[in-house]
Amino acid sequence: MVAGIVSWGVYLPYWRLERRAIGDAFGASAGRGRRSVASYDEDTSSMAVEAGRLALRPSGVPTPGRLYFSTPAPAYLDKTNAATVHAALGLSPEAGAYDLCGSVRSAWATLELASLAGERGPVMAVLADLRTGLPGSVDETQGGDGAVAFVLAPEGGVAELAGHAAATDEFLERWRVPGETGSRQWEDRFGEEALVPLARSTFDRALAQAGLTAGDIDHLIVTGLHARAVATLKKALKVPADRVVQDHSGLIGNLGAADAGLALADCLERAEVGQVVAVVEVADGADVAVLRTTEALTGAQAARRQAGARPVAELVEQGRTDLAYPVFLSWRGVLQREPPRRPDPERPDAPASLRTEGWKFGFNASRCQVCGFRHLPPTRVCLSCRAVDQMVAERMADVRGTVATYTIDRLAYSLSPPMVGAVIDFDGGGRYRGEMTDVDPDAVTVGTRVQMTFRRLYTAEGVHNYFWKARPVADEGDDQGVPT
Amino acid sequence: MTSSGIRDRVAIVGMGCTPFGELWDQGTNDLLTDAFVECTGSAGVAADDIDAFWLGTLGAGNSGLTLSRPLKIDYKPVTRVENFCATGSEAFRNACYAVASGAYELVMAIGVEKLKDSGYSGLTGIHKVGDGTNAQLSSPAAFSFLVPAYCHKYGVDPEELGSVLNRIAWKNHRNGAVNPRAQYRKEVSLEKIAASPRVAGQLGVFDCSGVSDGAAAALICRAEDAHRYTDSPLYVKGLSLIAGPAAGVIDPEYDYTSFEEVVRSAEDAYGQAGITDPRSQLAMAEVHDCFTPTELVLMEDLGFAERGTAWKEVMAGTFDRDGELPINPDGGLKSFGHPIGATGLRMLFECWLQLRQQAPPERQITTVTEGGRTLGLTHNLGGGPGECVSFVGVVGTEPSE
Numbered sequence: 001m002v003a004g005i006v007s008w009g010v011y012l013p014y015w016r017l018e019r020r021a022i023g024d025a026f027g028a029s030a031g032r033g034r035r036s037v038a039s040y041d042e043d044t045s046s047m048a049v050e051a052g053r054l055a056l057r058p059s060g061v062p063t064p065g066r067l068y069f070s071t072p073a074p075a076y077l078d079k080t081n082a083a084t085v086h087a088a089l090g091l092s093p094e095a096g097a098y099d100l101c102g103s104v105r106s107a108w109a110t111l112e113l114a115s116l117a118g119e120r121g122p123v124m125a126v127l128a129d130l131r132t133g134l135p136g137s138v139d140e141t142q143g144g145d146g147a148v149a150f151v152l153a154p155e156g157g158v159a160e161l162a163g164h165a166a167a168t169d170e171f172l173e174r175w176r177v178p179g180e181t182g183s184r185q186w187e188d189r190f191g192e193e194a195l196v197p198l199a200r201s202t203f204d205r206a207l208a209q210a211g212l213t214a215g216d217i218d219h220l221i222v223t224g225l226h227a228r229a230v231a232t233l234k235k236a237l238k239v240p241a242d243r244v245v246q247d248h249s250g251l252i253g254n255l256g257a258a259d260a261g262l263a264l265a266d267c268l269e270r271a272e273v274g275q276v277v278a279v280v281e282v283a284d285g286a287d288v289a290v291l292r293t294t295e296a297l298t299g300a301q302a303a304r305r306q307a308g309a310r311p312v313a314e315l316v317e318q319g320r321t322d323l324a325y326p327v328f329l330s331w332r333g334v335l336q337r338e339p340p341r342r343p344d345p346e347r348p349d350a351p352a353s354l355r356t357e358g359w360k361f362g363f364n365a366s367r368c369q370v371c372g373f374r375h376l377p378p379t380r381v382c383l384s385c386r387a388v389d390q391m392v393a394e395r396m397a398d399v400r401g402t403v404a405t406y407t408i409d410r411l412a413y414s415l416s417p418p419m420v421g422a423v424i425d426f427d428g429g430g431r432y433r434g435e436m437t438d439v440d441p442d443a444v445t446v447g448t449r450v451q452m453t454f455r456r457l458y459t460a461e462g463v464h465n466y467f468w469k470a471r472p473v474a475d476e477g478d479d480q481g482v483p484t
Numbered sequence: 485m486t487s488s489g490i491r492d493r494v495a496i497v498g499m500g501c502t503p504f505g506e507l508w509d510q511g512t513n514d515l516l517t518d519a520f521v522e523c524t525g526s527a528g529v530a531a532d533d534i535d536a537f538w539l540g541t542l543g544a545g546n547s548g549l550t551l552s553r554p555l556k557i558d559y560k561p562v563t564r565v566e567n568f569c570a571t572g573s574e575a576f577r578n579a580c581y582a583v584a585s586g587a588y589e590l591v592m593a594i595g596v597e598k599l600k601d602s603g604y605s606g607l608t609g610i611h612k613v614g615d616g617t618n619a620q621l622s623s624p625a626a627f628s629f630l631v632p633a634y635c636h637k638y639g640v641d642p643e644e645l646g647s648v649l650n651r652i653a654w655k656n657h658r659n660g661a662v663n664p665r666a667q668y669r670k671e672v673s674l675e676k677i678a679a680s681p682r683v684a685g686q687l688g689v690f691d692c693s694g695v696s697d698g699a700a701a702a703l704i705c706r707a708e709d710a711h712r713y714t715d716s717p718l719y720v721k722g723l724s725l726i727a728g729p730a731a732g733v734i735d736p737e738y739d740y741t742s743f744e745e746v747v748r749s750a751e752d753a754y755g756q757a758g759i760t761d762p763r764s765q766l767a768m769a770e771v772h773d774c775f776t777p778t779e780l781v782l783m784e785d786l787g788f789a790e791r792g793t794a795w796k797e798v799m800a801g802t803f804d805r806d807g808e809l810p811i812n813p814d815g816g817l818k819s820f821g822h823p824i825g826a827t828g829l830r831m832l833f834e835c836w837l838q839l840r841q842q843a844p845p846e847r848q849i850t851t852v853t854e855g856g857r858t859l860g861l862t863h864n865l866g867g868g869p870g871e872c873v874s875f876v877g878v879v880g881t882e883p884s885e
Binding site for chain 2: 340341342343345346347348349352353355356359360375376377383404405406407408409410411412413414419421423425429430431432433434435446457465467
């Protein structure tokens with residue numbers, strides 16, 4: 001598992017929900033801290049796009065020829081969600097894109113598959129989760145939303161695989177029938193009894209394969225949705241406490257399928273060359289990988305810094321915390337909010353969406369090769385010089401812009417009104433009128449700097465309408481800051 | 485652009501206009517029938533006398549059958565026309581050209597819209613979904629972009645501009661209050677307008693035109709035949725319809741303080757009509773006050789005020805019913821709502837009443853009775869800032885020469 005990682009990207013949404021807000025609503029304690037929350041216009045696919053963009057940003061990252069996407073909360077069944085991610089990342093049409101969806105444990109398999117496929121050529125693995133549960137449940141308070149992407153390649157991996165082992169057993173610890181809002185769990189102590197011995201023996205086998213002992217481990221990662229088993233294992237594996245990687249669930253919640261990836265990214269950001277990292281995940285069994293970091297780690301870390309990537313340790317600290325619990329519930333579809341007296345949005349047309357794939361998913365403008373004028377959306381006839389069919393596509397997803405004028409639209413249909421509309425003028429030319437997101441309506445001004453983000457505008461007749469929105473940037477050298 | 489126009493070659497000889505409003509008890513067919521009957525009655529003609537028809541509607545129905553079916557028109561040409569909010573004016577324009585071409589002697593332009601049956605707030609259903617990437621902004625939001633841009637360009641304090649917009653709403657409601665055909669027939673205080681809930685940006689409920697049902701119609705014949713039908717025809721002086729390249733929404737040069745399409749169509753219509761100073765030559769203008777900032781910007785685009793000064797002119801009362809140039813003396817879209825296909829013809833109906841001095845005394849404008857001016861202007865704008873169609877028409881009671 002995970003040999004050959006050359007880059008990674010971690011996406012945590014803008015919003016946090018204070019656990020106290022849940023507790024207060026029910027007149028009970030829901031614990032301290034907060035959880036990360038995907039906004040009303042995000043899903044696992046859109047978050048995967050954001051993580052993937054961040055992983056591709058550092059210079060020298062090879063273009064993936066395969067994309068593997070894993071989530072237990074897919075936006076679609078039957079249809080490949082990775083195809084959406086693939087299109088939004090602007091990957092080659094010749095790149096395969098595959099989902100590994102369903103159980104939380106599929107995420108591990110995704111990394112393992114990517115690691116194997118990565119020996120033949122560059123690949124990307126994206127893990128995303130959107131944890132939810134019945135209102136007031138432990139899953140709701142302790143879960144979190146986010147995505148982590150890794151690029152793996154034959155050369156330049158930041159870690160080598162020293163040993164790995166797995167174990168599987170059939171027992172009813174956590175389950176969910178498709179369509180249900182929340183998972184069910186058997187009694188906590190039963191799961192702990194089932195998982196801990198399996199993980200211990202798996203850990204021992206992986207270490208033996210690597211020819212190492214627990215004392216050789218510099219960074220121990222233990223993850224899983226079973227908090228009690230994870231806590232027990234952190235002590236039971238006989239790795240000194242100061243080498244156990246601290247989890248961030250207090251600040252963002254447990255990211256489920258993306259949690260091991262998050263911890264690994266966090267660890268790689270701080271690890272040094274030649275260190276041993278052990279990753280243990282419990283889910284319907286146990287998986288363990290023992291890695292040794294390589295000389296390439298320093299370069300990857302530097303490239304990330306240069307690209308303005310924020311370390312996980314900072315990402316978990318930020319986020320907007322004034323989210324009201326009823327608003328969260330309405331975003332999750334648990335609480336149905338009165339819509340505006342406007343027609344429901346219509347589903348986008350499939351043929352039109354295919355014809356404009358480069359625009360709708362890739363956010364490609366067309367630039368006139370005669371006069372240089374940039375058109376959003378792309379057109380065949382140039383506004384400036386009227387040349388016909390002299391256009392070249394230009395990806396605008398990573399081009400920043402400035403708000404030329406804006407409005408707060410209280411009448412338009414929105415899953416979370418009011419809609420903030422803005423006219424965006426892009427650096428280097430081009431204007432686009434669209435929606436803003438992750439924004440405080442009172443903080444927008446003419447001149448607000450924005451970057452683009454891939455979102456799900458709405459869902460109609462079971463069709464998710466994905467497109468791009470603008471969101472404020474915190475500062476110029478940084479993609480991931482939350483403006484304060 | 486070359487447009488020689490058809491100045492004084494055709495004339496309006498009859499008109500009809502239903503009351504506009506939430507007409508729960510009237511359908512599209514009823515509205516068309518009422519406008520049709522009033523219109524033919526005013527000229528003393530029968531349906532059989534009319535050679536061809538142009539029906540303007542955005543969504544009340546497709547094809548000429550929408551008119552020929554309810555009116556039982558006997559195998560005549562009926563053309564259904566759509567051009568966003570300029571739909572009614574576009575039906576009129578095309579009908580005029582048909583007469584001017586010599587193809588027909590007497591034609592009707594009729595427009596209708598039945599908006600209230602939808603059950604929704606505001607206008608809906610103009611845009612097709614396609615690939616789903618079109619911004620789903622509402623109309624008030626699109627026009628609210630004008631407000632911060634105007635303030636920024638001319639250094640007007642947003643609160644002060646708010647007072648200007650409130651006064652536009654107040655003025656149009658005041659005009660509508662004495663017009664029995666208007667949807668809203670009550671004066672609204674400036675305080676009430678200022679306190680109305682926000683809809684989009686700085687725009688409140690009273691900055692938006694209403695939503696209503698209505699129909700209006702005009703009979704057009706060759707100018708030389710006009711006196712066969714009426715002693716006081718209205719001659720068509722100029723007609724211009726401009727569709728732009730939708731530049732503003734994709735060109736960073738556009739600053740959201742003007743409608744280029746309006747500027748161009750006004751230039752064109754004034755050229756055809758021989759107007760050089762619209763502010764002093766026109767007796768009145770019916771302009772497309774879909775939202776209060778639209779009317780503000782139109783005062784400059786139509787040449788009624790210098791750039792950057794319309795807000796002062798509004799406060800000075802220049803455009804009041806008893807002002808230097810009455811704007812929307814009938815109450816405008818603000819008081820009438822905006823049944824799209826009917827609006828342009830409703831505006832023309834006000835010219836029909838005012839220029840011919842047939843408006844009731846309490847609202848007859850004095851630029852005609854005392855000022856001796858003979859020309860009126862109607863204007864529509866369909867779309868929004870940066871991408872719209874614009875119509876400007878000029879009519880008058882006196883033929884040239």
